[in-house]
Amino acid sequence: MPDFRSDTVTRPSHAMKEAMFHAALGDDVFNDDPTTLALQDYAAKMLGFDAALFAPSGTQTNLIALMSHCQRGDEAIVGQQWHTYKWEGGGMAVLGSIQPQPLALQDNGTLALQDIQDAIKPDDPHFARTRLIVIENTVGGKVLPLSYMQQVAALAKANNLQCHIDGARLFNAAVALAPNHQLSPQAMARALCQGYDSVSICLSKGLGAPVGSLLLGSADFIQRARRIRKMLGGGMRQTGVITAAGLYALQHNIERLAEDHANARLLAEGLQALSQQGRFAGQLRVLPVQTNILFTELPLALADALQHFLAQHQVQLTASNYANASSQFKRMRWVCHLDISRGDIEQTLDLLARFAHSEA
Numbered sequence: 001m002p003d004f005r006s007d008t009v010t011r012p013s014h015a016m017k018e019a020m021f022h023a024a025l026g027d028d029v030f031n032d033d034p035t036t037l038a039l040q041d042y043a044a045k046m047l048g049f050d051a052a053l054f055a056p057s058g059t060q061t062n063l064i065a066l067m068s069h070c071q072r073g074d075e076a077i078v079g080q081q082w083h084t085y086k087w088e089g090g091g092m093a094v095l096g097s098i099q100p101q102p103l104a105l106q107d108n109g110t111l112a113l114q115d116i117q118d119a120i121k122p123d124d125p126h127f128a129r130t131r132l133i134v135i136e137n138t139v140g141g142k143v144l145p146l147s148y149m150q151q152v153a154a155l156a157k158a159n160n161l162q163c164h165i166d167g168a169r170l171f172n173a174a175v176a177l178a179p180n181h182q183l184s185p186q187a188m189a190r191a192l193c194q195g196y197d198s199v200s201i202c203l204s205k206g207l208g209a210p211v212g213s214l215l216l217g218s219a220d221f222i223q224r225a226r227r228i229r230k231m232l233g234g235g236m237r238q239t240g241v242i243t244a245a246g247l248y249a250l251q252h253n254i255e256r257l258a259e260d261h262a263n264a265r266l267l268a269e270g271l272q273a274l275s276q277q278g279r280f281a282g283q284l285r286v287l288p289v290q291t292n293i294l295f296t297e298l299p300l301a302l303a304d305a306l307q308h309f310l311a312q313h314q315v316q317l318t319a320s321n322y323a324n325a326s327s328q329f330k331r332m333r334w335v336c337h338l339d340i341s342r343g344d345i346e347q348t349l350d351l352l353a354r355f356a357h358s359e360a
């Protein structure tokens with residue numbers, strides 16, 4: 001039964017394992033692992049950067065980017081909910097001596113341009129030196145549009161700041177936006193990156209590789225990044241074993257992200273229909289879904305009962321508690337990915353209907 005906890009749970013396919021088995025290998029700290037060089041080159045060309053660097057995780061590629069852009073005492077403008085600020089153990093402050101300047105997100109997942117502008121500090125000994133703007137796309141499954149991405153890049157340039165994209169799920173954004181712009185997902189991803197100094201992408205999420213992320217930027221930036229990766233312990237040796245999977249993922253698994261988006265929509269529509277029925281009536285809130293991540297909200301007790309019921313049927317998902325002025329509720333997160341089929345969604349909706357019509 002499906003595992004909705006995250007798109008990180010995907011297992012390498014047989015064809016991906018074949019690519020790993022046959023990978024040509026060298027030593028990536030000596031910069032001569034041919035498969036890793038091929039992956040870095042392939043990604044850099046696709047996204048329009050000079051160079052790329054493979055690292056074990058997206059947390060590390062983000063930290064490497066922050067430490068390559070910023071010196072001790074510099075400041076990075078981030079969102080309150082950005083992964084770089086909230087979900088990476090405070091690494092930029094702990095390991096980089098970089099001060100985060102968090103800003104509240106708007107409902108659509110963006111930072112207001114005026115808020116960014118207002119957060120930029122003048123050159124004054126009282127203040128940290130504002131150096132970098134970080135943008136995340138997608139954020140909580142929401143897509144930041146091309147026009148917004150361009151505005152932030154222009155704002156950074158006008159203020160002499162660097163800008164970085166945490167694009168762990170950049171290809172989900174690209175697949176969602178591509179039809180509107182009549183571009184391929186790859187060309188769309190490249191357009192989203194244009195004007196940015198660096199981007200980090202995850203190979204181990206919806207793209208389906210078992211391990212790894214890439215950082216992309218100018219040749220000079222990637223040279224500095226290589227030193228920081230070594231310092232952080234991210235220099236690995238026969239990385240071709242895993243980068244073969246990453247290369248396979250970029251070559252085969254981008255377009256199919258559209259299936260995950262369609263599955264998330266199917267699940268949302270089914271849940272929306274159930275929200276009028278039985279135990280869910282008037283209780284279940286289904287948030288709008290743009291890519292592969294769906295959120296639903298239920299009052300605490302009902303959410304606990306549902307999670308217990310789903311766990312009995314081996315359906316896994318994550319949930320966290322929230323509160324507003326009038327009530328406490330649980331927000332459940334359903335992440336669709338390459339190991340969840342349309343059939344899994346239909347089965348899950350059958351289970352949800354059974355729960356809706358069961359005795360409390």
Ligand SMILES: *Cc1c(COP(=O)(O)O)cnc(C)c1O
Pocket residue numbers: 056057058059060062083084136138166168169202204213
């Ligand atoms: C998953 C994720 C990362 C990196 O996560 P790792 O587990 O360290 O690879 C970074 N940013 C965002 C937005 C993510 O979702």
